[in-house]
Amino acid sequence: MLNIAVCIKAVPDEECYNIIKFDPVMKTLIREGISMVINPSDLHALELALCLKEKLGGEITLISMGPMTVTTQLRECLSYGADEAYLMSDCIFGGSDTLATSYVLSKGLRHIGNFDLVLAGNESADGATSHVPSQLGEWLGYPHVMEVCALNIVDEKIAAVRKKADNYFVDYTVKLPAVFAVSRGMNKVRYPSIRGILSSKGKEIKVLTAESIPDLDISMIGLQGSPTKTGQLITSSFHRDCMLLDGSNEEIASAILGMIRPVIDD
């Protein structure tokens, strides 16, 4: 029987990328009018959790940090077959960078109970820093492995995992509890079953605020607890000009070289 926690993040739907706007003062994403979806990598972490539960038994607990609207994504995750969900939502969590976010999540997980495995997607589709899983492992004092593409529970205390590196794999034997960041190629995400969807309405999504966590250090969360400071916001220009060159092949090649060289030499 495994007690598995899966970290879930709500990210903007990629179909909304062309209408996303940023608050120029807070330098944060303006969420109004943007439809949110479950971070795609997190679904692979959830799929791994479901497979482990089916094989070995146990319970799956979802945890997320974000505004109350994230209950929609948590409800969807429950429909896949997770057992319970916690949403850490408080306005003072707003503006947290990855360090502050992982701190809040670690405190939440400690508050909820003891887990054998903490799973997360390897990266988020919006920030894509891949910081949170490792930071979470550090806060919890658990070993952590990123880019996990295979996992086997050897016994109650040990997991064998395979990490995907650039052009090779690394196999680790990891003492549990541990944090694993699951890569997208690890598995194929199932469809939530109709029964799962219909039964999800009976599952409560518990909300944890800052006050719910007694030992939460307020100085470590939100903007004040975030060492990451957003610099200048700029909009990249993708404007391209077309120039037609006349002449022989040699002349055209020479002209192209003449245009490229100053840029390379710069």
Add this chain to the structure above:
Amino acid sequence: MWYMNEERELLRKMVQNFTEKEVKPFVKEMEEHKTFPREIVRKAGEVGIIGLTYPESYGGSGEDYINAALAIEEIAKESNTAAVCVLLQMHLCVRWLHDYGTPEQKDKILRKIIAGDAIWAGALCEPVGGGNWFAYNTKAVLDNDEWVINGSKIFCTNAGQADYYAVLCITCEPNPVEGRGTTLIMVPKDAPGFKVGHIERKMGWHGSATGQIYFNNCRVPKVNALGPIDMGYYACTSSSSNGTILFGAACLGSAEGVYERTVKYCKEREHVGKSLFDSYQVVRNKLAEMLVEIEAYRVFIYGICETLNMGMDATPQLVAAKIKGARLFQSIASDAMELHGSNGTIVECDIERFLRDAMMNFFGGGIPSVLVDNLTYFI
């Protein structure tokens, strides 16, 4: 919409995803090679779509016609054929088994159909007799503990694909006034004396197999009778009518699919520097008129679903929905064809496929003129 809630939104989203990944890639195969979408049906069973109209005791999720219609509507946005192949396992002829099958039959077969692991077919129509089932020629006689069936059926949907056929047979001297004379008998595909004949080439519903089946001293156990002996007419007509609403949902979904493709086309297709949509009021108005029809039909369909969910009879409304659905889908597909111009006739454009499938809805499950005649009984 009034019928939507969080769970139904999740259901809609799941089926949308299912359609994108499982149905869409298979459309070309169905169209070009007339391949039956067995894998789509199997997976629809696996995720629980087929079980939306069946009780939990046989692996379903409880009867909820709104949930079932939502699922079929989503699939039909991509393919009317795939939607029809799935909905035929969700209700209609399978309902005969659900309502009249013995516990053993249901445990053995209905459970497999709901899981997507078995295909069911209803076999009624014959070369002579038309809508008069008592004039059919396929006969079954009891020989000790076996039915011996002789005859043939035409326009049998799922011919050659089904694992089980529910065959309407003449089993005594027909008496149409009393409704006596026919019995539904279940024939497995490997029954001795059973043979699949010619599979028809149709203008639409290319993935759905329609063909002839033959019975030459075909023997099946006596216990394969479905429902009351000699009263098959009532078994057929009393139990399957609610499933008609799923044909309506398929027409609604496909009309929406055609409409969405047409809006996209009209906004992208340039004409003298501007899109068709921006250039012509007649185009904008035509699209608006299409939307009016679709949204009105949506309210109609889901209103009937709610009536059925409350356990109330909606027979005339179901007949009306079947008639209106075929007309709506055909009308939207025709308008879409006009707005697409010559592009609409190109196979890769999808519009001609939808128009062909729209025409099939005039015949599958009842011809509107016959249904209109049926409706007059309620006036």
